Amino acid sequence: MPIYEYRCRGCSHEFELLVLGRRTPACTSCGSEDLERLISLPRVHxxxxxxxxxxxxxxxxxxxxxxxxxxxxxxxxxxxx
Structure with missing residues (x-):
């Protein structure tokens, strides 16, 4: 169950989301399903x-x-x- 980072193409909201199975993610701000998956960068210590x-x-x-x-x-x- 990977966590992906997304940017909504409708409202430009960026968020992380745990993706379960084959469900289609939706923007947590506006509900749009028109999302762009972003490249996750490793955390730097x-x-x-x-x-x-x-x-x-x-x-x-x-x-x-x-x-x-x-x-x-x-x-x-x-x-x-």
Missing amino acids: SGSRKARSLAAAKQRDAKQGSERMRAQREYELSHND
Whole structure:
């Protein structure tokens, strides 16, 4: 089920649409079926975006690690009696 990008020849509206089977797509703005399928370009990831993603992942992992350590310590303390 590919997602295609289209431009309506009637109103020039550009949109993406998930195409199921052989159904004929229609413009999401005006309803026209006179569409031009556009070439989809790959998404580009910049160095700064990658750095932000890595920093967020490290922060998330550190938080999860400290939560696990705290839960383990609480478990150990409650079972030492």
